[in-house]
Amino acid sequence: MPGQNLSWSRRLRRPVGAGLAVTAILSLAACSSDAGEGGKTTITLSMQNADVKSADPATWAIVEAFEEANPDVDVEVSGQPVAEHLQSLSIAAQSDTLPDVFWVYKANAEEMLEGDRLMDLSPVLDETGILERLPDSTVANYTADGKVFGAPYQGLLTGLWVNNKILADNGLSMPKTFDDLLEVARTLDAKGVVTISDGASQSAFSVWQFLVWLDRFGFQDKADGLLDGSEKWDNPDFIRMYEHIAELRDAGAFSSNVSTQTYQQAVDQFLQGKAAFLDSGVWAASAIQESEVAPDADFWRGPEFSDGTGEQNIVMNVASAPLVVAKKVAEDDAKLDAVKEFLEFYYSDEGQQILVDNGQPPVTDYEPKLDPVKQSVLKTAIDETREDGVTSPESQPDLLFPVDVSNAIYDSIYGVIQDQLSPSEAAALVQKALDNQ
Structure with missing residues (x-):
């Protein structure tokens, strides 16, 4: 990784x-x-x-x-x-x-x-x-x-690794939109299955999927303004994004121990077939390839949003x-x-x-x-970047800011996932870090 x-x-x-x-x-x-x-x-x-x-x-x-x-x-x-x-x-x-x-x-x-x-x-x-x-x-x-x-x-090619078997065993198809993902989360939660495996303990950086969500809510158009102070992080678009994270949380999408689980434990949860999705990137491909879930593994660039701002058909595939x-x-x-x-x-x-x-x-x-057998997992991720119409942002959002601001971005996302921050409070947390620069 x-x-x-x-x-x-x-x-x-x-x-x-x-x-x-x-x-x-x-x-x-x-x-x-x-x-x-x-x-x-x-x-x-x-x-x-x-x-x-x-x-x-x-x-x-x-x-x-x-x-x-x-x-x-x-x-x-x-x-x-x-x-x-x-x-x-x-x-x-x-x-x-x-x-x-x-x-x-x-x-x-x-x-x-x-x-x-x-x-x-x-x-x-x-x-x-x-x-x-x-x-x-x-x-x-x-x-x-x-x-x-x-x-x-x-490269930073990030998204959600998928266990197709869990979806199929529960009568679910691969989601495309956020509403689809929300329905998947509700269905799996009712059956005691984790939807998205994440881990906040000692790994607050592990929110790659939600960083690309920022781009689906207009980050690229706002980036220059956020850097020079003419744009605010606590804008309606970003707050709406945090609200969707809260919706996923309330639908039971995350593990009950997300606050005490590390990133590596989140990976292990997925490798053991105990979660439908893993928030990660291509660096996890080798471990997935060697696990029991490899035959059922796929890669997804994440949901599209009907209330998003700007391009939705994107994958985080950047330097x-x-x-x-x-x-x-x-x-x-x-x-x-x-x-x-x-x-x-x-x-x-x-x-x-x-x-x-x-x-x-x-x-x-x-x-x-790519070896179609020995590298089948990595191939699913690379193939995702080559689908018709798929584009990539210029940079992963957190890479454009000093460390303190990047940390605030991670904390704001996990703060909502753990129900410690409201969407407005999460956006304000990052804005405060920007103001302090």
């Missing part, structure tokens, strides 16, 4: 201790050495997971394949949990000791670009042919002041937080060439197929090769 999603929890609000911050920056500085063994050029890659090999197998596999294909380049991979990672990068940016290539939130990247710490990747991406293979929406999302400051790390390159890399020709080679490999057909082989969708225009 994309690491930034796993780590968007309330712990981000806790300040990182000075000792930890100093240790982290020393670690970043240490791994920024140009020295390589046997004449190799060394580049550093800093990620948002403490154990990249196990937590992000796709990135790890790409690095290994790249080093095999480019024996003259050594990629030193390091990582920390998101909060510590971002804190370390903030300090490193001040001292100009950033890693060569690193994962970072878009908002942080824009600050670093403004501080003249990031490379404009436009020439590199254009020279290597990467730029023309990226969706226009991705390029636009990672462009500021005419500079392309990042490239997509992985996650970007990979960026420190500006100082351009001062070393050998290092710059190595970074170019790494990016060219990452976004090559071979690199993109490695993503696919590790349960991730491609982020370029690459047509993936």
Whole structure:
């Protein structure tokens, strides 16, 4: 699963201790050495997971394949949990000791670009042919002041995983609209079956389905205004969206222990055949594929709303937080060439197929090769993005805001799901976070 999603929890609000911050920056500085063994050029890659090999197998596999294909380049991979990672990068940016290539939130990247710490990747991406293979929406999302400051790390393809057997066993068909989903929830609740598996404990970020609901209630048209303050989060459209979440809650759609259940426990609930839907993304495809529900698994982009605002036939299939390159890399020709080679490999057909082989969708225009048996679950998600008329937003809404605002968005949604906040109070919670920026 994309690491930034796993780590968007309330712990981000806790300040990182000075000792930890100093240790982290020393670690970043240490791994920024140009020295390589046997004449190799060394580049550093800093990620948002403490154990990249196990937590992000796709990135790890790409690095290994790249080093095999480019024996003259050594990629030193390091990582920390998101909060510590971002804190370390903030300090490193001040001292100009950033890693060569690193994962970072878009908002942080824009600050670093403004501080003249990031490379404009436009020439590199254009020279290597990467730029023309990226969706226009991705390029636009990672462009500021005419500079392309990042490239997509992985894709965020999110929605609801479906257990078709549960629906069929209860005389239900696949829903299309919100009213359909509401009827499914009422029917399943009457039979003691969970409709949507979610988990708020230590994982308040796990509300991906409801983030795309925001787009079905006009988020894309409101985004610029929300960022510059001319638009308010507590607007009638968003409040109406929260009201629909409350309707689902009152229909018994969520597990009774949603407040104490973690995201992983929510996944397990679905894998054990105890929930009709799972709120998640493509990163769950591998676990579903290996479970007993695999033969009955499907992927759904979510309900359409008759009272929504704007486009309804959408799926959240966007780039996650970007990979960026420190500006100082351009001062070393050998290092710059190595970074170019790494990016060219990452976004090559071979690199993109490695993503696919590790349960991730491609982020370029690459047509993936999918095993119809061994990757049947992932295929259902990718197929959903290719249905006639389906479009995608430019970005997942929470990725456009600072961490405090993103956390408020998650808390507002789970606040309604847990009946702790009314729809109006939920919208006001996010607006307060925006006002505090």
